[in-house]
């Protein structure tokens with residue numbers, strides 16, 4: 049007996065939410081995002097395809113691997129993660145999930161994505177962000193950006209939200225702060241994070257464990 053996941057045929061691509069840090073290439077010619085958990089070493093673009101982070105030659109999301117993009121189903125869950133410890137200043141991305149995906153209780157692991165909206169985290173002083181400044185760290189060829197208010201940004205290398213969008217090809221929306229848009233607010237009145245337990249681990253790692261469990265179940269039941 050093979051363990052088979054139910055097949056879904058959505059009429060439109062699923063939507064998801066995730067945390068990421070905005071990045072700008074050293075030559076200022078490209079923008080991207082880098083994840084806050086596994087796979088965070090490799091920045092991805094506004095539209096991008098997942099590559100196996102272990103360098104294995106299979107398509108993501110492979111069942112026996114934990115590679116691929118990850119997202120959570122709801123803005124509220126992403127916001128709850130953003131309020132935990134070190135992720136307060138990360139951006140909350142709204143993405144369209146494209147290609148093959150594996151659905152979990154709280155999120156998805158999948159092949160391709162388009163970033164539609166980036167909600168930029170608050171300035172270190174707590175005020176809403178107005179521009180990007182150099183976050184003080186980076187990846188090879190990339191520097192990370194953080195949202196800052198005009199006052200705190202003074203004298204530091206600024207990148208406007210408009211320039212970030214333009215460099216990214218113009219189809220991305222950048223919004224200040226971790227607020228939900230009207231559509232999500234209507235669907236979830238009375239507070240985004242209410243009722244969401246604070247996760248002990250990052251969603252990506254948790255989902256990777258779930259996936260391993262699923263793989264083990266497949267072996268136990270004779271699946272391939």
Ligand SMILES: [Zn+2]
Pocket residue numbers: 100101102104106110113114115116
């Ligand atoms: Zn893989």
Ligand SMILES: [Zn+2]
Pocket residue numbers: 171172173174175196197198199200201
């Ligand atoms: Zn500030």
